[in-house]
Amino acid sequence: MPSMPPARSYLFVPANRPDRYGKALASGADAVIVDLEDAVAPAAKTQARDMLSDWLSRQSQPSNNVWVRVNAADTEWHAEDVRCVAAAPIAGIVLPKADSRDAVRNVTRHFNGARSRLRLLPLIESAAGIARMREIAKAGHVERLAFGSIDLQVDLGMQCEPQESELMHLRVEMVLAARLAGIAPPVDGVTTNFDDAAFLEQAVGRARRLGFGAKLCIHPRQVDVVNRGFLPSDEEIAWARAVMAAVGQGDGGAISLNGKMIDKPVIMQAQGFLRRAGECE
Numbered sequence: 001m002p003s004m005p006p007a008r009s010y011l012f013v014p015a016n017r018p019d020r021y022g023k024a025l026a027s028g029a030d031a032v033i034v035d036l037e038d039a040v041a042p043a044a045k046t047q048a049r050d051m052l053s054d055w056l057s058r059q060s061q062p063s064n065n066v067w068v069r070v071n072a073a074d075t076e077w078h079a080e081d082v083r084c085v086a087a088a089p090i091a092g093i094v095l096p097k098a099d100s101r102d103a104v105r106n107v108t109r110h111f112n113g114a115r116s117r118l119r120l121l122p123l124i125e126s127a128a129g130i131a132r133m134r135e136i137a138k139a140g141h142v143e144r145l146a147f148g149s150i151d152l153q154v155d156l157g158m159q160c161e162p163q164e165s166e167l168m169h170l171r172v173e174m175v176l177a178a179r180l181a182g183i184a185p186p187v188d189g190v191t192t193n194f195d196d197a198a199f200l201e202q203a204v205g206r207a208r209r210l211g212f213g214a215k216l217c218i219h220p221r222q223v224d225v226v227n228r229g230f231l232p233s234d235e236e237i238a239w240a241r242a243v244m245a246a247v248g249q250g251d252g253g254a255i256s257l258n259g260k261m262i263d264k265p266v267i268m269q270a271q272g273f274l275r276r277a278g279e280c281e
Contacts, residue, residue: 006184006185006213006214007029007031008030008214008215008226008227008230009030009031009217009223009226010030010033010121010146010214010216010217011027011031011033011218011222012032012033012035012069013032013033013035014034014035014040014048015034015035015036015039015052015068016040016047018051018052021055025065025066027223028220028223028224029065029217029220029227030065030214030227031091032067033069033216034052034066034067036049036052036068036069036070036071036077036081037069037070037072037096038096045071045077049077049080049081052068052084052085053084053085053088056085056089056090059089061089062089062090063090066090066091067091067092067093068081068085068090068093068094069093069094069095069096069123070082070093070094070095070096073095073103082107082110086110086111087112090118091118091119092118092119092121092141092143093107093118093120093121094120094121094123094146095107095120095122095123096125096148096151097123097125097148097151098122098123098125098129098136099126099128099129100128100135101132101135101136101138101139104120104139104141104142105139105140107120108139108140108141111141116141118141119141119142120141120142120143121142121144121145121146121187122136122142122146123146123147123148124145124148124152125148125149125150125151125152125155126148126155127152127155127156129148129152133145133173133177134177134181137177137178137181137183138180138181142181143183144178144183144184144186144187144213144214145177145178145186146189146216147170147174147186147187148189149164149188149189149190150190150192152167162199163206171188171210172210172211174186174212175210179211184213185212185213186211186212186213186214187212187213187214187215187216188203188204188207188212188214189215189216190215190217191218192218194218194219194222200222200225201225201229204230207229208230214230230276231276232276232277237274237277237279239270239273240269240270240274241274243266243267243270244267244270244271244274246262247267
């Protein structure tokens with residue numbers, strides 16, 4: 001499977017609605033998560049798995065932007081979900097209620113050998129998962145962590161305000177866990193109000209400032225806002241260009257721009273902005 005830039009948007013689509021798979025893939029989302037868990041009622045889960053399996057069997061090429069969220073490990077559907085999709089031509093598996101490294105290993109042992117292209121996206125959405133984020137992030141096949149902020153509030157008995165400021169420190173801890181593990185920046189949780197674009201923009205901006213690199217989406221309307229939100233702003237790109245221009249004109253000594261010193265961390269930040277904007281390798 002070819003290497004691709006880390007996704008910015010992950011759009012959920014119910015597994016029991018195969019008529020929506022194509023629409024989700026055409027939404028502009030960087031990745032699509034076909035959901036066997038929360039989006040499917042218990043009585044429909046086996047049928048939903050069969051629908052997904054049938055759709056996957058008809059794909060002629062590996063789907064490097066399709067993920068599947070299986071049911072949690074403590075449910076009766078989990079084992080068969082994993083067996084069904086572990087050999088499928090998908091990007092990987094989203095593991096809900098990920099609470100330990102062993103939980104990750106129990107899924108990845110179904111992958112086809114140590115060099116399997118399949119990746120894992122553990123959802124951190126319980127007190128146990130928060131406590132073990134660093135070990136989970138370092139488990140094999142983990143591409144990045146994802147924040148299940150709604151379920152976490154339930155597990156902790158919290159009642160957060162709309163901006164979820166009560167969870168700020170946990171988001172920072174997740175970014176730190178990902179950085180220490182050397183994996184891609186984590187994926188922020190869902191914003192349940194999909195009709196308020198301004199509120200979503202604020203949520204994406206907060207996530208990006210904290211060091212997140214992507215966000216879970218529950219509706220196609222959210223995709224464009226999320227994708228744009230994880231790109232550098234026009235002001236940031238202009239600043240980065242000015243920094244690199246000043247570096248290019250320097251003689252190897254001290255460099256300043258608008259009265260501010262340009263040192264290695266500043267240059268690296270500017271390069272990062274231009275890289276995300278597609279202006280440099």
